Amino acid sequence: MLVSERKPLEEILELLEGEGRRRLFLLGCNGCAAASGTGGEREVLELKGELERAGKEVVGWKVLDFLCQKGLIRVGLKPYEAELAVAEAVLASTCGIGVQAAAAVLAEKEARLPVYPACNTIPLGGVRGEWPGAERCLECGQCFLGLTAGICPLTACTKQLVNGPCGGAKEGRCEFEPDARPCGWELIYERLKRQGRLDLLRKSPPLFKDYAKMQPPKKLRQTTKWALELELEEEVTSR
Amino acid sequence: MKLSELFRAGKFVVTSEVGPPKGTDTSEMLANAELLRPYVHALNITDQQSSVMRLGSLAAAHLLKERGLEPIYQLTCRDRNRIALQSDLLSAWTMGVENVLCLTGDYVSLGDHPGAKPVFDLDSVSLLATAKRLNEGYDLAGNELQGKPDFCLGAVVTPGANPLEMQLIKMERKIEAGAEFFQTQAVYEPEKFAAFMEEAKELKVPVIAGIILLKSAGMARFMNKNVAGVHVPEHLIAEMEGAKDRVAKSIEIAARLIREIRPLCQGVHIMPIGWERHVPAVLEEAGLAPAK
Numbered sequence: 005m006l007v008s009e010r011k012p013l014e015e016i017l018e019l020l021e022g023e024g025r026r027r028l029f030l031l032g033c034n035g036c037a038a039a040s041g042t043g044g045e046r047e048v049l050e051l052k053g054e055l056e057r058a059g060k061e062v063v064g065w066k067v068l069d070f071l072c073q074k075g076l077i078r079v080g081l082k083p084y085e086a087e088l089a090v091a092e093a094v095l096a097s098t099c100g101i102g103v104q105a106a107a108a109v110l111a112e113k114e115a116r117l118p119v120y121p122a123c124n125t126i127p128l129g130g131v132r133g134e135w136p137g138a139e140r141c142l143e144c145g146q147c148f149l150g151l152t153a154g155i156c157p158l159t160a161c162t163k164q165l166v167n168g169p170c171g172g173a174k175e176g177r178c179e180f181e182p183d184a185r186p187c188g189w190e191l192i193y194e195r196l197k198r199q200g201r202l203d204l205l206r207k208s209p210p211l212f213k214d215y216a217k218m219q220p221p222k223k224l225r226q227t228t229k230w231a232l233e234l235e236l237e238e239e240v241t242s243r
Numbered sequence: 244m245k246l247s248e249l250f251r252a253g254k255f256v257v258t259s260e261v262g263p264p265k266g267t268d269t270s271e272m273l274a275n276a277e278l279l280r281p282y283v284h285a286l287n288i289t290d291q292q293s294s295v296m297r298l299g300s301l302a303a304a305h306l307l308k309e310r311g312l313e314p315i316y317q318l319t320c321r322d323r324n325r326i327a328l329q330s331d332l333l334s335a336w337t338m339g340v341e342n343v344l345c346l347t348g349d350y351v352s353l354g355d356h357p358g359a360k361p362v363f364d365l366d367s368v369s370l371l372a373t374a375k376r377l378n379e380g381y382d383l384a385g386n387e388l389q390g391k392p393d394f395c396l397g398a399v400v401t402p403g404a405n406p407l408e409m410q411l412i413k414m415e416r417k418i419e420a421g422a423e424f425f426q427t428q429a430v431y432e433p434e435k436f437a438a439f440m441e442e443a444k445e446l447k448v449p450v451i452a453g454i455i456l457l458k459s460a461g462m463a464r465f466m467n468k469n470v471a472g473v474h475v476p477e478h479l480i481a482e483m484e485g486a487k488d489r490v491a492k493s494i495e496i497a498a499r500l501i502r503e504i505r506p507l508c509q510g511v512h513i514m515p516i517g518w519e520r521h522v523p524a525v526l527e528e529a530g531l532a533p534a535k
Contacts, residue, residue, distance in 0.1 A: 167368035168413040170347040174471040180350045193409045206412045210372040
């Protein structure tokens with residue numbers, strides 16, 4: 005799930021007015037954005053009211069299921085061609101993926117209509133499992149979990165240190181937001197100690213992260229692991 | 244001169260530190276350095292301490308070296324990636340810097356630019372290993388250098404850390420990576436420091452004990468609450484509280500601490516935090532002045 009939070013109205017108005025956009029079409033999303041309290045029908049109607057009070061004209065609105073799916077956007081926006089033709093901008097109350105997917109779909113027909121984000125997508129400190137739990141993965145391409153008692157130093161340590169704790173933790177809490185964050189390295193130390201594996205830490209040579217591995221590999225970009233729609237589009241065109 | 248040569252000569256090494264200014268006016272920093280000159284073997288130059296943007300420690304170390312003072316160039320991993328860190332180390336050597344203190348660095352949120360991108364590409368351990376690699380004539384990518392440095396590398400350790408075991412493991416890793424000496428976080432409890440040194444002495448690396456001049460009881464309480472690894476015991480806070488002359492009491496406490504820990508370690512590092520003018524009195528009362 006991607007968590008989004010509404011931008012302040014002033015910021016949205018500044019975005020729109022910066023390019024002189026008055027007639028708007030609003031988009032919401034019934035997926036993560038609705039669950040975040042930003043992109044459901046209620047929130048979109050609230051946003052509509054706020055914008056109208058600020059002198060904007062809302063020529064239409066639609067809450068789609070899953071704005072991250074371009075196929076659904078294409079189908080979902082079909083009945084709104086007339087509204088989109090008179091709109092000067094689309095304002096999407098959803099995550100950064102939804103905004104990009106909507107912008108890509110609208111650019112397929114004509115690049116005239118800009119899509120503005122009504123929200124910020126909030127960092128969750130790494131990717132979570134499909135059944136979202138507390139564990140985080142940065143998809144770093146160089147997993148150290150075998151050396152760190154199964155606790156990721158990149159997501160558990162604010163500084164993403166891989167060679168042990170810094171000097172900043174106090175009573176087991178991180179120097180950044182001590183009320184909210186435990187020292188990740190202290191968690192690693194405690195678990196390794198319980199496992200009788202502290203020598204692992206003691207004997208490890210200095211570890212260096214290879215940040216080049218954090219870029220998705222070239223070969224991945226050409227597969228459906230990168231984007232399911234790649235193959236779908238190929239299939240459609242080959243038929 | 245490298246600190247390692249002083250240790251080899253059996254000297255009890257005295258260091259202190261100066262902080263580069265916020266801006267380009269170096270007069271106060273240089274005046275503080277001159278004031279400390281007769282009393283210390285070398286001076287640490289802090290690297291944008293507490294993540295507050297300042298004049299660079301490299302330029303400041305160069306200014307001290309030009310004046311015949313021995314800088315200990317502090318280098319943190321907070322603001323530079325491995326390319327910049329290696330480059331700055333090479334630059335430092337060409338400017339005459341011989342001693343480097345390798346640190347991870349505070350998180351950016353502690354300073355005056357909390358929205359800055361935190362780097363931490365390397366950390367204290369991997370930075371030490373990197374500097375050692377440069378000393379050996381190669382960069383991190385394995386390329387041969389055209390002319391190589393020969394730094395004496397230092398690191399920090401927190402004797403009052405809890406858990407201490409983790410601290411000792413990291414100390415060991417820093418030595419393995421290239422640390423030839425350690426400077427410590429502030430020490431206020433000689434017994435605890437003795438216990439730490441008992442563990443650390445097996446590692447056979449010189450330890451320079453940190454001393455922060457206590458300016459007031461309030462400062463002591465603030466550090467107890469906010470500074471990692473620092474603990475000022477209640478009896479010292481009471482001493483400061485009851486003192487008629489805070490400066491005289493502060494000097495007395497610092498000098499006493501130094502006399503108590505001197506047999507346990509290989510040097511002291513005075514962190515004056517604005518009280519540079521009182522450092523000479525501390526060292527004189529501790530029987531350590533003038534240095535050399």
